[in-house]
Amino acid sequence: MAAGPPPTAAQAYRPNRYVSLPAELDPDTYDTSPEKRRAEAERLAIRARLKRQYQLQLNNPKPPPVIEDPALLRWTYARTHNIYPTFRPTPKTSFLGAVYALGPLIFWAALFKIDRDRREKHIQEGKYVRPFSVF
Amino acid sequence: SEMSKDLLPGPYPRTPEERAAAAKKYNMRVEDYEPYPDDGFGYGDYPKLPNKSLHERDPWYQWDQPDLRHNWGQPMHWDFDMYVRNRVDTSPTPVPWHTMRNHFLAFLGTMLIMFVLGEFYPSYRPVGPKQYPFNDLYLERGGDPNKEPPVVTHYEI
Numbered sequence: 001m002a003a004g005p006p007p008t009a010a011q012a013y014r015p016n017r018y019v020s021l022p023a024e025l026d027p028d029t030y031d032t033s034p035e036k037r038r039a040e041a042e043r044l045a046i047r048a049r050l051k052r053q054y055q056l057q058l059n060n061p062k063p064p065p066v067i068e069d070p071a072l073l074r075w076t077y078a079r080t081h082n083i084y085p086t087f088r089p090t091p092k093t094s095f096l097g098a099v100y101a102l103g104p105l106i107f108w109a110a111l112f113k114i115d116r117d118r119r120e121k122h123i124q125e126g127k128y129v130r131p132f133s134v135f
Numbered sequence: 136s137e138m139s140k141d142l143l144p145g146p147y148p149r150t151p152e153e154r155a156a157a158a159k160k161y162n163m164r165v166e167d168y169e170p171y172p173d174d175g176f177g178y179g180d181y182p183k184l185p186n187k188s189l190h191e192r193d194p195w196y197q198w199d200q201p202d203l204r205h206n207w208g209q210p211m212h213w214d215f216d217m218y219v220r221n222r223v224d225t226s227p228t229p230v231p232w233h234t235m236r237n238h239f240l241a242f243l244g245t246m247l248i249m250f251v252l253g254e255f256y257p258s259y260r261p262v263g264p265k266q267y268p269f270n271d272l273y274l275e276r277g278g279d280p281n282k283e284p285p286v287v288t289h290y291e292i
Contacts, residue, residue: 013231020187022227042164047206050162054199054207067207070142074161075211078144078181086146088175 147173148180157182161210171213182210188218188225 008025015021023029028036057067087093122128141160147170148154157180158168171178192204199207203219217223228235266289269275273284 013227014233015227016232017186018225019228019232020185020191020225039164039166043167046162046164047209050206050208051199069207070138071162071205071208071211073138074142074144074181075213075215078179079213082144082179082181083177086175086179087177090175093175 144179144181146179153180162208163210178213181213184210184212186212186214186218186225188223189220190224190226 010021010025010027013021013025054067057063119128141156145157148157154168154170155165157170158165161168161182163182167182169183170180171183189204192198194204196204198204205211212218218225270284271287274280278284
């Protein structure tokens with residue numbers, strides 16, 4: 001079987017959850033197609049509109065006491081109030097809920113029980129050495 | 136807060152109109168807007184932004200909030216508080232991550248194996264019992280000063 005073409009620098013880098021691809025290796029940086037330009041122009045338009053709204057509020061002669069950031073409010077709402085309405089019990093969520101909520105309880109309960117039973121057995125047999133600790 | 140219900144996050148968008156409305160709500164392009172998959176985890180219609188930390192954002196651009204490298208109204212990542220500049224950093228490394236991980240695990244594994252081997256097969260210079268002077272400390276150990284101490288020699292010629 002032939003080896004195939006050598007891996008590109010971007011493939012050799014193997015970006016993952018912990019590091020992202022450097023811009024120099026990303027073929028997207030060297031993409032100068034009109035579609036990309038139009039997308040960048042639209043994003044710039046949105047950004048400029050938001051900047052204008054913010055600057056108008058900031059440089060207002062009678063500015064509001066607090067300039068609220070709707071993005072921040074949406075972020076906090078999504079992470080606190082929007083979880084319960086959008087949650088749905090599925091096989092995956094039920095399994096994960098059991099693992100994370102019941103798993104540690106059952107694990108530690110079993111561990112302590114086994115340890116206490118073993119210690120009790122040793123004490124009954126007279127083999128238990130009581131640990132001495134000043135602290 | 137005082138924002139109306141259509142400006143706050145809502146349920147997962149099902150129709151293209153809902154997607155367009157959600158993209159407009161979050162100040163994003165419709166093509167850029169991608170909600171989290173509808174797995175019932177509680178994300179709703181919140182956009183799934185690339186998992187890049189704030190270290191990667193341009194330090195020289197005039198952000199509205201320079202410490203958070205965030206503009207007013209810009210959609211925040213779900214894990215924004217994790218990707219803050221004091222915490223997780225996903226900026227590209229000079230050496231690929233898998234190379235660093237392999238080197239680190241090789242070093243750590245070698246050191247651990249050697250230490251475990253040293254527990255089972257310890258190695259040190261030869262030692263003998265400690266030798267005390269003055270006839271094995273005869274007087275210090277409470278021997279009678281009037282009697283002759285037993286002669287103790289630790290050498291052989």
